[in-house]
Amino acid sequence: MNRLNTPAKTELDRRLAADLQERLPPRLFDAHAHLWRQADFEQPAAGIWAGSGDEATPAVWREHLAPQVGAARLAGALFIPVPYPRPKRIAAVNAWVLASAAACPGSRALALVAPEMPPDELNPLLASPVLAGFKPYHTFSPVQPTFQAPLQTFLPEWAWALAHERRLVITLHLVRDQALADPENQREIRACCERYPRARLILAHAARGFHAPNTVRGLAALRGLGNVWFDTSGICERDAFEAILREFGPRRLMWGTDYPVSQIRGRCVTVGDGFAWLEADSVNWEKTGPQGRPTLVGLESLRALLAAADAFGLDEADLQDLFAGNAERLLGLAAEEDSRTEAADPPADSLLAGVKHVRLFVLTGQSNSLGTTADPAEPEPAPPTDPRDVDIPFFWRNRSTRAGDGPAMLFGDSGGKILPLQAQQGEGANPLFWGPEIGFGRRLAATGETGFLIVKASRGGGGNRFWLKGSADDHMYRHVVETVRQAVSALPEGVSFEIAALLYVQGESDSADEASASGERLRLLAENLRQDLPQAANMRVLVGGIAAPGASRDIVRGQQANLPARDGRFRYIDSLDLRPLLYDQLHFNKTAKLELGRRLADAWLADRALE
Known part of the structure; x- marks a missing residue:
């Protein structure tokens, strides 16, 4: 992937951003944004992780996203550590991310969890009002290759139990070739969500819907679960969004950018039985034709989400929920009754x-x-x-x-x-x-x-x-x-x-x-x-x-x-x-x-x- 793009954008970026901003609600909450420090990487940072200086803080996140969505709209974010630190650095990384989020009003943060971690390592963080939950990641699995790792090998049972006990969220990046359509993933998600009903599961990237048919086929396996949400981060096609809206309605989907992935110039597309990232190092844009000029992933994802919203006839209140309200209620930043629920049922x-x-x-x-x-x-x-x-x-x-x-x-x-x-x-x-x-x-x-x-x-x-x-x-x-x-x-x-x-x-x-x-x-x-x-x-x-x-x-x-x-x-x-x-x-x-x-x-x- 390319280095992180600076806020200086192309004319195409500026024009598309201006068009999209006319459709956006007045308040945005980013449900999936990463913070990191170069010193915490196990290997020297490269690609998109290497272009923000020594630290990517909430201020850097805001500076880079502002041209896409408008600085005044950014009310806060769910900040997530980059899941590539040296194992011995996880505790320090978690502490730094929580401290960074605490300095950004209206924000929350997740703490990394790994199978080899003792649960009491999180004790110093549990009292923090900024802690919203946990972020497991396949890179911590002992199974190789980790992209084929079963869910239980990198998301420990104690994390589910702790999330249930304290009503915390778990943001999960699915792996395995079929993602949500994988039967083993389906069984484990359903079993854990039923066993720990107060844990709130966020399936990142529209349940890793980079290959949209996986999400479309897999959603039925989660039918009826009341503790599952989805973020839109990094997804550039509307199919997965529409499937989620069809199955779960507009109160379970949350806008997220996957910052810094939002700054990549290109997009991700469904191809065959997988997906491909179309970027400068994978596509010769000069040969795609005179109109083949790429824009930023963040803008492509916004365009796809708004198209899905249009297809379902969502109104202004629905959009405000998609872009902020759903996440803010889930994370305790807004009262449940402050916005409409899925049905007009009395409490x-x-x-x-x-x-x-x-x-x-x-x-x-x-x-x-x-x-x-x-x-x-x-x-x-x-x-x-x-x-x-x-x-x-x-x-x-x-x-x-x-x-x-x-x-x-x-x-x-x-x-x-x-x-x-x-x-x-x-x-x-x-x-x-x-x-x-x-x-x-x-x-x-x-x-x-x-x-x-x-x-x-x-x-x-x-x-x-x-x-x-x-x-x-x-x-x-x-x-x-x-x-x-x-x-x-x-x-x-x-x-x-x-x-x-x-x-x-x-x-x-x-x-x-x-x-x-x-x-x-x-x-x-x-x-x-x-x-x-x-x-x-x-x-x-x-x-x-x-x-x-x-x-x-x-x-x-x-x-x-x-x-x-x-x-x-x-x-x-x-x-x-x-x-x-x-x-x-x-x-x-x-x-x-x-x-x-x-x-x-x-x-x-x-x-x-x-x-």
């Missing part, structure tokens, strides 16, 4: 306004708990509207509906927030998912019940072994416990709670062995949850009976129906009369889902009346 505080104590109803089970919407006779997948929904608090984390595909993946959640009752993210042939929670919540609300929260942790397919604590694959048991833990964490401060009831709709996919043990396994599930969930000692169990025909299902129905005689805290709600409403002999249609939910609510209300 948990307003949904539970005036409530001092909350009863939690936990829904779990397989596809009729999840609630499929693939009925060809019902082209509109959403439930019928009800004005009460906006006042019914709801929290969800659902898992893949596909059976037989290995461990189920989380594909839809409420982003860690308590939101109004609503249909949830769909998958495959199901545009949406919604189950008995809709009828249940509406029935309770219609009778004047308040102070309750529905928590949904369902999946499709799979037998009851998934809910059996200690089995070879008990992922659904662990998923229910974690979902309830997150829902409780989302309650407004000072609100007490109890786990009032487990709503269980499961059994259609039980094998013969699972069916024969279904009653005992459901009893054990309730017993284990009463021990492992907070405030669940008096939890009741409302069993939504299955309706699909079959010998094993008859056994499941019989065993579940016998549980109330063994334990008075169980209620069995029969649904055999709803069998004609199975649109494929297995899944309930809309009418049946609503009715099953109402029956579950009626069973709860009847028990309360007896009390």
